[in-house]
Amino acid sequence: MREDLQQELITIVGSEAVLTDPGDCWPYGYDNSRRHALPQAVVFATRHAQIREIVALCNRRQIPLIARGKGTGTTGATVPDRGGIILSLERMDRILEIDPANRIARVEPGVTNQALQQALQPYGFFWPPDPTSAAICTVGGNLAYNSAGPRAVKYNTPRENTLGLQAVTGAGTEIRTGVITTKGVVGYDLTRLLIGSEGTLAIITEAVLKLTPLPEAKTTFRATYRDMHAAARAVSAIMAQPITPCALEFMDGASLNMVRSYSDLELPDTVGALLMVEVDGPAHGLTESLQAVTEAARVEGVIDIEVANSEQEVDQLWRTRKALSPALRNIAPKKINEDVVVPVSRIPDLISGLAQLSHEYDIQIVNFGHAGNGNIHVNLLTDPDDPEKMARAHECLGRTFDLVLQLGGTLSGEHGVGLEKRDFVDREIEPATLQLMHAIRQQFDPLGILNPGKMLPESHT
Amino acid sequence: MREDLQQELITIVGSEAVLTDPGDCWPYGYDNSRRHALPQAVVFATRHAQIREIVALCNRRQIPLIARGKGTGTTGATVPDRGGIILSLERMDRILEIDPANRIARVEPGVTNQALQQALQPYGFFWPPDPTSAAICTVGGNLAYNSAGPRAVKYNTPRENTLGLQAVTGAGTEIRTGVITTKGVVGYDLTRLLIGSEGTLAIITEAVLKLTPLPEAKTTFRATYRDMHAAARAVSAIMAQPITPCALEFMDGASLNMVRSYSDLELPDTVGALLMVEVDGPAHGLTESLQAVTEAARVEGVIDIEVANSEQEVDQLWRTRKALSPALRNIAPKKINEDVVVPVSRIPDLISGLAQLSHEYDIQIVNFGHAGNGNIHVNLLTDPDDPEKMARAHECLGRTFDLVLQLGGTLSGEHGVGLEKRDFVDREIEPATLQLMHAIRQQFDPLGILNPGKMLPESHT
Numbered sequence: 001m002r003e004d005l006q007q008e009l010i011t012i013v014g015s016e017a018v019l020t021d022p023g024d025c026w027p028y029g030y031d032n033s034r035r036h037a038l039p040q041a042v043v044f045a046t047r048h049a050q051i052r053e054i055v056a057l058c059n060r061r062q063i064p065l066i067a068r069g070k071g072t073g074t075t076g077a078t079v080p081d082r083g084g085i086i087l088s089l090e091r092m093d094r095i096l097e098i099d100p101a102n103r104i105a106r107v108e109p110g111v112t113n114q115a116l117q118q119a120l121q122p123y124g125f126f127w128p129p130d131p132t133s134a135a136i137c138t139v140g141g142n143l144a145y146n147s148a149g150p151r152a153v154k155y156n157t158p159r160e161n162t163l164g165l166q167a168v169t170g171a172g173t174e175i176r177t178g179v180i181t182t183k184g185v186v187g188y189d190l191t192r193l194l195i196g197s198e199g200t201l202a203i204i205t206e207a208v209l210k211l212t213p214l215p216e217a218k219t220t221f222r223a224t225y226r227d228m229h230a231a232a233r234a235v236s237a238i239m240a241q242p243i244t245p246c247a248l249e250f251m252d253g254a255s256l257n258m259v260r261s262y263s264d265l266e267l268p269d270t271v272g273a274l275l276m277v278e279v280d281g282p283a284h285g286l287t288e289s290l291q292a293v294t295e296a297a298r299v300e301g302v303i304d305i306e307v308a309n310s311e312q313e314v315d316q317l318w319r320t321r322k323a324l325s326p327a328l329r330n331i332a333p334k335k336i337n338e339d340v341v342v343p344v345s346r347i348p349d350l351i352s353g354l355a356q357l358s359h360e361y362d363i364q365i366v367n368f369g370h371a372g373n374g375n376i377h378v379n380l381l382t383d384p385d386d387p388e389k390m391a392r393a394h395e396c397l398g399r400t401f402d403l404v405l406q407l408g409g410t411l412s413g414e415h416g417v418g419l420e421k422r423d424f425v426d427r428e429i430e431p432a433t434l435q436l437m438h439a440i441r442q443q444f445d446p447l448g449i450l451n452p453g454k455m456l457p458e459s460h461t
Numbered sequence: 462m463r464e465d466l467q468q469e470l471i472t473i474v475g476s477e478a479v480l481t482d483p484g485d486c487w488p489y490g491y492d493n494s495r496r497h498a499l500p501q502a503v504v505f506a507t508r509h510a511q512i513r514e515i516v517a518l519c520n521r522r523q524i525p526l527i528a529r530g531k532g533t534g535t536t537g538a539t540v541p542d543r544g545g546i547i548l549s550l551e552r553m554d555r556i557l558e559i560d561p562a563n564r565i566a567r568v569e570p571g572v573t574n575q576a577l578q579q580a581l582q583p584y585g586f587f588w589p590p591d592p593t594s595a596a597i598c599t600v601g602g603n604l605a606y607n608s609a610g611p612r613a614v615k616y617n618t619p620r621e622n623t624l625g626l627q628a629v630t631g632a633g634t635e636i637r638t639g640v641i642t643t644k645g646v647v648g649y650d651l652t653r654l655l656i657g658s659e660g661t662l663a664i665i666t667e668a669v670l671k672l673t674p675l676p677e678a679k680t681t682f683r684a685t686y687r688d689m690h691a692a693a694r695a696v697s698a699i700m701a702q703p704i705t706p707c708a709l710e711f712m713d714g715a716s717l718n719m720v721r722s723y724s725d726l727e728l729p730d731t732v733g734a735l736l737m738v739e740v741d742g743p744a745h746g747l748t749e750s751l752q753a754v755t756e757a758a759r760v761e762g763v764i765d766i767e768v769a770n771s772e773q774e775v776d777q778l779w780r781t782r783k784a785l786s787p788a789l790r791n792i793a794p795k796k797i798n799e800d801v802v803v804p805v806s807r808i809p810d811l812i813s814g815l816a817q818l819s820h821e822y823d824i825q826i827v828n829f830g831h832a833g834n835g836n837i838h839v840n841l842l843t844d845p846d847d848p849e850k851m852a853r854a855h856e857c858l859g860r861t862f863d864l865v866l867q868l869g870g871t872l873s874g875e876h877g878v879g880l881e882k883r884d885f886v887d888r889e890i891e892p893a894t895l896q897l898m899h900a901i902r903q904q905f906d907p908l909g910i911l912n913p914g915k916m917l918p919e920s921h922t
Binding site for chain 1: 560561562563564565585606607609613614617618620621630634635636637638640641642643644645646647648649650651652653654656657658662674675676677697700701702703704705742743745746747749750753802803804805806831834835836869870871872873874875876877878882886889890891893894895897898900901902904905916917
C-alpha cells in the first residue's frame with residue numbers, strides 16, 4: 001500500500017475510515033465462499049460524495065474497487081482476488097425515509113435486511129426479500145445479487161420490489177435510475193440492470209424500495225411423502241391452484257437421512273421427502289386458504305400432513321429443516337453448495353439425475369430448497385483436503401450444471417455468479433448475449449475498475 | 462421506394478408480405494396519437510429468421526426500421542416520421558406454449574393481449590397487464606411500452622410479469638435474455654432493459670410470460686366523495702391496509718361534470734369525486750376483504766358506497782366511468798391525453814395544481830385514472846384547429862410536467878414517450894443518466910436504425 005494512496009483515501013473519508021494494516025484488512029478479504037484474498041486497503045464510506053471521489057481515485061490509479069456489504073455472499077463476488085480496495089458500505093446504513101402512504105422506503109445500502117424489516121414493522125409493512133442471512137446481510141448486498149429467499153415464491157425478488165436507485169458508475173458518474181412511484185416508463189430500465197450486477201457496473205448509494213403490507217396472519221404445515229416424486233407432484237398441484245403459499249420448501253431423501261443421523265428428530269423410515277409450507281393472508285379467510293393448499297398437497301404418495309396450531313408447533317415443524325444445516329456442517333464442513341433453478345415440473349428429473357451423478361461419481365448429494373420457484377440447493381459433500389476427491393466433485397458439478405441447463409433451468413436463483421460460477425456462465429448464456437453484456441459493462445466502467453473479473457467470463461471481452 | 466429494395470424484402474418474406482403502394486402503406490403510418498407519416502414499405506414477418514434478415518438489410522442500406530404491433534400506442538412511437546420500413550408483427554401471432562405446471566406461456570409478439578387471456582382462461586391463469594386496448598393491442602406492443610392498466614395496482618406491469626425474451630438487436634444479433642423460471646440471476650438483466658425500450662434496442666421475437674392464477678371471485682364497489690381531497694384520503698387509507706384491490710380507479714369533479722352533461726346518468730350535485738374499486742381473491746374470504754376495503758374507503762367526506770350484488774349492478778356502477786370517454790370525444794375530439802404519475806399521497810396536490818393551471822391558461826382539464834398507482838390521466842381539452850389555443854395548451858402541458866416532477870412523479874406511467882414526450886424527458890432524467898442510455902443504445906444498435914429519434918431526446922447523443 002503506497003503511502004500517498006493511503007493519504008488520498010484519508011483525505012476523502014478521514015483516518016478513522018481507512019484500514020491498511022494487513023491484519024486489519026484480513027477479515028475484509030473473505031466472503032462466505034471461504035475464498036480469501038488480502039485487499040490493499042479497506043475504506044468505509046458514509047456519504048454519496050465520498051464514493052464519487054473514491055471511484056475517481058481508483059480510475060486515476062487504475063485500482064480495482066470492490067463494494068462490500070457484510071460479506072455473506074457465497075460466490076466470492078466480494079473477494080479481492082486481483083487486489084485493490086474494499087469499499088465497505090456497512091457504515092452507510094441509514095434508513096432515510098419510511099413513507100407508508102406511498103408504500104416506499106428510502107435507504108442507504110449498508111442497512112441490514114433485518115434492521116429494515118424491524119423499522120417497517122410498526123407501520124404494518126415489510127420488504128419481501130428474505131435471504132437466510134437477513135440478520136446480518138445488507139440491503140445493498142441483496143440488491144447486488146438480487147438475493148431472495150423462501151418468500152420469493154409469493155412476493156418475488158429485489159428486482160420486483162425496488163423502484164429506483166442512486167448510484168455512482170465505474171466511470172465516476174452519478175446516476176439516478178427509475179422512479180419513486182409504482183409505475184414509470186420514461187427511459188430505459190437501468191434499475192433492474194444494476195440489481196444483480198454484483199458491483200460490476202456501479203456502486204448503489206441509495207435505493208427506493210417498494211413495500212408490501214404485512215399479512216394479517218400466517219399458518220404453517222409440514223407434509224411428508226413416500227418419495228420425492230410424490231413431493232414434486234404436490235408442489236405442482238399447489239402451484240396450479242390460486243392460493244400461492246409464502247413458503248414452499250423441500251427436503252429430499254438424502255437431506256432427511258442426514259437429519260436422522262445427526263439429530264434426535266423422529267421421522268418414520270417411510271418418509272422419503274418433505275415439504276414445509278406456509279400460507280399467509282387476511283385472518284378471516286386463512287382457514288379456507290390453508291385447506292385449499294393442504295388439499296393440493298394431498299397427492300398420491302403423501303404420508304402425513306401436520307398443521308401447526310401454535311407458535312411452539314410451528315417451531316417444532318421447522319426443526320427438521322433447521323437441523324439440516326448443522327448436520328451438513330458436521331459431516332462436510334466445506335461442501336459445495338449450489339442454488340440451481342429448474343422449471344417446477346422438472347424437479348423430479350433434476351433429483352433423479354442428481355441421484356445418478358451421485359452414484360457415478362461416488363459423491364453424496366443432498367438437496368433441499370425453494371421448491372415453489374424450482375430453486376434447489378444442491379450440496380455436494382466432499383473432502384476439500386483431498387485433491388483427487390475435489391477434482392471428482394468439480395467434474396460432477398460441471399455435469400450438474402449441464403443437467404440443469406438441459407432441463408431448461410439456470411445456474412443460480414439467488415446466490416449469483418461471483419467467481420464460483422463465472423467459468424460456467426457461457427454454458428447458459430450465448431456468446432452474442434455475453435458480448436453485449438460486456439459492451440454494456442464498458443459503458444458504465446470504461447477502465448474496468450469495478451469488481452474486475454467477477455460475474456462475466458472474460459473470454460468474451 | 463427503390464425497386465431493388467422491394468425485391469430484397471420480397472426475397473426475405475415473400476410478395477404477400479410486402480406493401481409498397483402508398484395507399485396500402487398509409488394506414489401503417491398512424492398510431493393512436495393521430496400523428497402520421499408514410500413509410501417507404503410495410504413488411505410482415507412471421508419468423509425469427511426473417512427478422513434477422515430484415516435488420517441486416519436495413520443496416521446495409523441504413524434505412525430506419527420501426528417495429529409495430531397493432532398501432533394502438535398513443536405517443537407516435539411507431540410513426541415513421543423519418544421514413545423507413547414498418548415491420549408489422551401482427552402476423553407473427555402464435556401462442557407457442559402454455560405450461561400451467563410452470564406458470565408460463567411462450568408467445569410470439571403479434572398475439573393480441575385478449576387472445577392470450579382467452580387461451581389462458583381454461584387453464585385457470587391470466588397474464589396481468591390489461592391496457593384498455595387489450596382487445597386489439599399485441600403482447601409485443603405491451604412489452605415495448607411496458608403497458609399496464611387498472612390491474613397493475615395489485616398485479617404489476619409487464620416488467621414484473623415477463624421472465625425471458627428472444628430478440629434481434631439493431632446490430633442484427635440474435636440474443637436470448639432472462640430465464641424461463643421464476644428466479645434467475647446469471648448475467649445482467651437485459652429482459653427488463655428491452656421491456657419499455659419502444660423498439661429502439663431490439664425487436665422482440667418471442668417472450669416467456671409469467672402467469673398468475675385467476676382469482677376465484679371479484680367484487681366491485683363505487684364510492685362517491687364530496688371532493689377529491691376526500692377521495693384521495695380514501696385512496697391513501699385503502700393502500701395503507703393489507704388488502705390491495707385489483708382496481709382503484711379515480712374520477713375528478715371535472716370528469717363527473719362532463720359525464721353529467723353528456724349522459725343521462727344520475728349523479729347528485731354534491732358528488733365531487735368518485736372511486737371505482739374492485740377486490741378479488743379466494744371466494745371464501747371475499748366478503749371480509751371487501752368489508753376491509755370499504756371500511757378504509759369510508760373517510761371523512763364520503764357520500765355513498767354502493768356495492769354491486771350482480772353482474773348487472775357491476776355494469777351499472779361502471780357506467781359513469783365508461784360514459785366519460787365518449788363524452789370527452791364529443792367535446793374535444795383531439796384532447797391532449799397524458800398519463801403522468803405522482804406518489805399516491807400527492808394526488809391532491811396534483812389535482813389542485815392542475816385546477817390552478819386550468820384557470821391560468823383558461824383550458825378545461827379533466828382528470829381520471831389509476832389512483833392506486835398514482836397514475837392519473839390528465840386531459841387538456843383544446844381545439845387543435847386553433848393555433849393560438851394549441852400553443853397555450855402546450856405551454857400548459859409543460860407546466861403540468863414540471864408540477865408532476867416537482868411532486869416526485871414521472872411523465873409517463875404506461876403510455877411511454879415516443880415522439881409526444883421525447884422533448885420533455887430531459888426534465889425528468891439527468892444528462893449523465895441520459896448519456897448512459899444513449900451509450901447503451903449504441904451497443905445494441907450501432908447505426909441507429911431501430912426506431913431512430915424516438916424515446917430519448919437527441920441532444921444527449
